[in-house]
Amino acid sequence: MDSQPEPKDSQPKPKDSQPEPKDSQLEPVIYICGDCRKEIPVKPGDAVQCRECGYRILYKKRTSRIIQYEAR
Amino acid sequence: MEHGSLTDSKNSTFCLMDEDHTLANSVRFLLNKDPRVEFCGYSIPHPSENKVNIRVQTTGDSAKDVLKESFQDLIFLCQHVRSTFEKSVADFKSTQSRQEMNGA
Amino acid sequence: MSETASLNMQDIPQGQLPEHIELQRARVFCKADAPVHTEDVEYSGAYAAVGFDNSLQVDDFRRDFRVEIKNLSMDDIEFDMIGIDASLANAFRRILIAEVPTMAIEKVLIVNNTSVMADEILSHRLGLLPIEADPRLFDFLSENDTPNERNTIVFKMEVHCKKRGPRLTVKSDQLKWLPNGSELLMESPNPSTKPRSFTSFSCSQASLPQISGRPIGMKHLDIIITQLGPGQSIELEAHAVKGTGKVHAKWSPVGTTWYRMLPEVKLLKEVRGNDAEKLVKKCPRKVFDVEDVGHAMKKAVVSRPRDCTLCRECISGAGEENIALRRVRDHFIFTVESTGALPAEVLFTEAVKILEEKCERVISELS
The missing domain is CATH 3.30.1360.10 (RNA polymerase, RBP11-like subunit)
Incomplete structure (x- = not known):
């Protein structure tokens, strides 16, 4: 019987739990504009604003990690 | 495991782990049909636990032996059911294919 | 057994039940x-009193x-x-x-899912899909075992709906069987070691004699899994294992x-x-x-x-x-x-x- 108390059931848990080593200069993180859905790179210190339409709500992209779910 | 008296092997309760009504009801039926059995029954102490208690009281023989024989009878019944079923399926399939050949 | 006068019925042969009792x-x-x-x-x-033996012969x-x-x-x-x-x-x-026992999808490794259906809902639906694979040819996978060609079936799904195109309906035929095992690699904590795959297949499942006669796949190819809007995509791998209906109904x-x-x-x-x-x-x-x-x-x-x-x-x-x-x-x-x-x-x-x-x-x- 499967009685593992793993958090994989309802919440995603990445396979490795160690954080990636931080570079001294991070590559710009890509966000998605709430309005026009364009991908906008934002560097630390940049204004939080879409380059094209000026919308100020930006969404983060989905993680690139592989997430494992139980099909239950 | 068997819960019985050391001196009286006629009456015993057997606790089976990882079993439920599937096996217990079938073996209870066979125990009832055994003429040496005076009383038999089964209960499930709690539905969340996979445990079954089977009570056997016999007219003289050891309860364990009678229970074992009932299980062996159950195996025999199953084997007979299986062989009869397989034979019927084979007969049905051959009749079907013969009908298809005649019809085509 | 003592025979009383009322039970000593002359017209019923000994060893048989009276008709009305037999009917009951x-x-x-x-x-x-x-x-x-x-x-x-x-x-x-x-029925000992009437001399009828009700035991199992x-x-x-x-x-x-x-x-x-x-x-x-x-x-x-x-x-x-x-x-x-x-x-x-x-x-x-x-x-x-x-x-x-049967085979059913248990682990879903999602690489990318930009559809409107949540990851876990999608995984749940995948688990319920019937798989055409003889479960007798496979072993059970327990917690300590490594997934290999004897206990796991790997499927892959990669769908993308074109940006200016119509909506796409994702059906079960999009799940492709991978006889060589998982293509995804686990993230290793140590960057210098070679990354491991999620499964360890020593040979292709298609080469196994018992499976080569009857290829593995989805039983029905027209089951709708989800729908994708323009620009959305799903990329995942699904691992199917052997199980019983007692644990989860998908294995019934x-x-x-x-x-x-x-x-x-x-x-x-x-x-x-x-x-x-x-x-x-x-x-x-x-x-x-x-x-x-x-x-x-x-x-x-x-x-x-x-x-x-x-x-x-x-x-x-x-x-x-x-x-x-x-x-x-x-x-x-x-x-x-x-x-x-x-x-x-x-x-x-x-x-x-x-x-x-x-x-x-x-x-x-x-x-």
């Missing part, structure tokens, strides 16, 4: 308000037990089992639903399986003329028919008792004196509807085998 033993009476005599009389000495069972197949198709079977008890029939039904090999006892409809009195026509009209399943007996007289006959659903329309009102509705206690009409991994007749044989294995296990524990 072998039939369930379905009266208008409730069924009567529903309990099985199993005790071996139940294996030779009698071997002689009396019959199986008659009525319908057989790829996935369904309907057959009659005569001469068996309800406890065994129920045991087979329970084992068919919960204990015959049958859509369902059920049995019913053979109905018996007997006309206690002759029903003639208009009453016969009324009776035939009353029955929604057309169990009765009208027969010409000559002299322009018609009477009702029971032509299709097997179709009776015991709706009791015929015995409602004044009809109860004319018709006896009963069920034959040891005649079961069994129906098995398989989801497709194994043919229905193989499923039943596997269920009986599992009951035998259970008994053997207990016998070895008792010894």
Whole structure:
């Protein structure tokens, strides 16, 4: 019987739990504009604003990690 | 495991782990049909636990032996059911294919 | 056993039951308000006072037990089992639903999902898809085992809906079988070591002799999994393992399986003329028919008792004196509807085998 108390059931848990080593200069993180859905790179210190339409709500992209779910 | 008296092997309760009504009801039926059995029954102490208690009281023989024989009878019944079923399926399939050949 | 005067019936041969007792033993009476005599009389000495031995004789069972197949198709079977008890029939039904193993998707590794369906909902739907793979060729995967070609089946799904195109419906044919195992790599904590795959296949599953004859895939290719809007995509890998219906219903090999006892409809009195026509009209399943007996007289006959659903329309009102509705206690009409991994007749044989294995296990524990 499967009685593992793993958090994989309802919440995603990445396979490795160690954080990636931080570079001294991070590559710009890509966000998605709430309005026009364009991908906008934002560097630390940049204004939080879409380059094209000026919308100020930006969404983060989905993680690139592989997430494992139980099909239950 | 068997819960019985050391001196009286006629009456015993057997606790089976990882079993439920599937096996217990079938073996209870066979125990009832055994003429040496005076009383038999089964209960499930709690539905969340996979445990079954089977009570056997016999007219003289050891309860364990009678229970074992009932299980062996159950195996025999199953084997007979299986062989009869397989034979019927084979007969049905051959009749079907013969009908298809005649019809085509 | 002492014989009292009332039980010393001269006209009944010794060793047989009087007719009315035999009827109570072998039939369930379905009266208008409730069924009567529903309990099985199993005790071996139940009829000891009249000299009838109610114990189980294996030779009698071997002689009396019959199986008659009525319908057989790829996935369904309907057959009659005569001469068996309800406890065994129920045991087979329970084992068919919960204990015959199948293959079903258990782990879903999602690389990318930009659709509107949440990851876990999508995974849940994938788990319920029936897989065409013989579960007898695979082993169970326990927690300590590594997933390999003997216990895991790997599927991949990569769908993308074009940006200026119409909506895309993702069906089960998008799940492609990967006979070589998982293509995804686990993230290793140490960047210098070679990344491992999620599965360790030592050889291609397609090369295994037992599988090469019958390729593995989804049973039905037209099951809608989800829909994608323009620009959305799904990329995932699904690993299927062997399991039983007891743990989760996705592993149940049958859509369902059920049995019913053979109905018996007997006309206690002759029903003639208009009453016969009324009776035939009353029955929604057309169990009765009208027969010409000559002299322009018609009477009702029971032509299709097997179709009776015991709706009791015929015995409602004044009809109860004319018709006896009963069920034959040891005649079961069994129906098995398989989801497709194994043919229905193989499923039943596997269920009986599992009951035998259970008994053997207990016998070895008792010894």
